[in-house]
Amino acid sequence: MYSAVIDELIEGFERLPGIGHKSAERIAFYILESMSADDAERMAGSIVKAKNSVRLCDVCQNLTDTSPCPICGAPKRDRSVICVVEGPEDVAAIENTHEYNGLYHVLHGALSPMDGVGPDDIKINELLLRLADGEAKEIILATNPTVNGTATAVYISKLLAPFGVKVTRIAHGIPIGSDIEFADKITIVKALESRQIMT
Amino acid sequence: MYSAVIDELIEGFERLPGIGHKSAERIAFYILESMSADDAERMAGSIVKAKNSVRLCDVCQNLTDTSPCPICGAPKRDRSVICVVEGPEDVAAIENTHEYNGLYHVLHGALSPMDGVGPDDIKINELLLRLADGEAKEIILATNPTVNGTATAVYISKLLAPFGVKVTRIAHGIPIGSDIEFADKITIVKALESRQIMT
Numbered sequence: 001m002y003s004a005v006i007d008e009l010i011e012g013f014e015r016l017p018g019i020g021h022k023s024a025e026r027i028a029f030y031i032l033e034s035m036s037a038d039d040a041e042r043m044a045g046s047i048v049k050a051k052n053s054v055r056l057c058d059v060c061q062n063l064t065d066t067s068p069c070p071i072c073g074a075p076k077r078d079r080s081v082i083c084v085v086e087g088p089e090d091v092a093a094i095e096n097t098h099e100y101n102g103l104y105h106v107l108h109g110a111l112s113p114m115d116g117v118g119p120d121d122i123k124i125n126e127l128l129l130r131l132a133d134g135e136a137k138e139i140i141l142a143t144n145p146t147v148n149g150t151a152t153a154v155y156i157s158k159l160l161a162p163f164g165v166k167v168t169r170i171a172h173g174i175p176i177g178s179d180i181e182f183a184d185k186i187t188i189v190k191a192l193e194s195r196q197i198m199t
Numbered sequence: 200m201y202s203a204v205i206d207e208l209i210e211g212f213e214r215l216p217g218i219g220h221k222s223a224e225r226i227a228f229y230i231l232e233s234m235s236a237d238d239a240e241r242m243a244g245s246i247v248k249a250k251n252s253v254r255l256c257d258v259c260q261n262l263t264d265t266s267p268c269p270i271c272g273a274p275k276r277d278r279s280v281i282c283v284v285e286g287p288e289d290v291a292a293i294e295n296t297h298e299y300n301g302l303y304h305v306l307h308g309a310l311s312p313m314d315g316v317g318p319d320d321i322k323i324n325e326l327l328l329r330l331a332d333g334e335a336k337e338i339i340l341a342t343n344p345t346v347n348g349t350a351t352a353v354y355i356s357k358l359l360a361p362f363g364v365k366v367t368r369i370a371h372g373i374p375i376g377s378d379i380e381f382a383d384k385i386t387i388v389k390a391l392e393s394r395q396i397m398t
Contacts, residue, residue: 005249012241016230018225019218023217028249030216040247041250043246050208050227051231051236064202064205089225
């Protein structure tokens with residue numbers, strides 16, 4: 001039996017992914033009891049500002065408030081490689097390694113016939129259009145190793161065959177630092193299949 | 200390497216309790232990709248509105264946008280019983296049982312000498328002032344069964360001794376539906392101490 005405004009605040013947070021009723025309550029009380037009015041205002045402002053200014057990069061389809069996005073616009077990036085991922089969070093994960101210097105292409109999903117997601121529902125056309133200028137020499141397919149992600153990678157690799165670009169798939173295997181005994185069967189099979197010559 | 204506005208959005212959510220970097224990212228992308236502009240605007244508005252309009256009830260010190268709050272203002276509540284709790288979330292938990300019909304008093308914390316929280320830092324004075332009109336006949340101390348919560352209950356019970364009101368403490372024991380074998384030692388000791396005659 002909270003006041004209506006508190007209920008509304010809790011319900012707002014409850015609608016976000018991964019936040020249940022208890023967490024939404026805790027967050028609401030944190031905002032009301034511990035946050036300064038300025039910080040609360042700033043947070044509300046950042047939601048509106050981001051929602052209004054963020055759109056998709058014309059080139060790579062990543063979320064951005066400038067177009068081209070910082071990555072596509074960076075002069076030092078290797079424009080001959082495009083890494084194709086399902087979502088913006090995958091770009092962030094790969095960028096955090098600081099080991100990849102090429103460009104990206106964000107599909108915003110994966111093919112999923114069961115959910116009615118076909119090739120026209122994700123940004124595959126936009127990828128094909130990028131190949132027109134002949135700058136890209138390699139397309140790395142880094143969709144997730146799920147049924148849908150794999151299907152998407154296979155579909156795109158077939159589409160790209162006539163373009164004469166190198167199409168690669170990220171490797172799957174035992175994650176570094178984990179035990180083989182705890183790996184699932186499919187990962188072990190993949191790791192054996194993709195074994196590499198050492199000497 | 201997100202745009203500045205996206206980073207700001209992620210950082211805003213990361214500052215909330217119980218939300219790590221990954222969850223903040225997921226929430227930010229949900230807002231940017233799946234939420235309607237209207238819903239985002241409404242959510243931002245509810246933060247500002249709640250922060251601006253919510254204050255403490257003059258009577259019970261619970262968070263509210265009206266004073267007295269809906270509970271203190273309800274004519275059907277039993278004004279002879281005041282249940283003293285640490286925070287607004289405890290009021291919500293007890294209200295959800297629909298079994299308690301008295302009033303509340305929210306302390307906004309518990310005594311904690313280690314953290315420098317003394318009697319003047321929580322709403323104990325406000326509780327004493329409520330006893331002036333003689334309406335309250337029983338004070339139920341429902342602070343948490345932690346060291347600080349128990350210390351607070353003992354402190355308040357001593358303060359209230361001269362007022363001639365009945366002071367009670369909520370019972371501690373084995374939670375309903377759980378197994379005795381999994382209960383911690385202190386809970387078992389409390390459950391034995393508080394045993395009640397059945398026949």
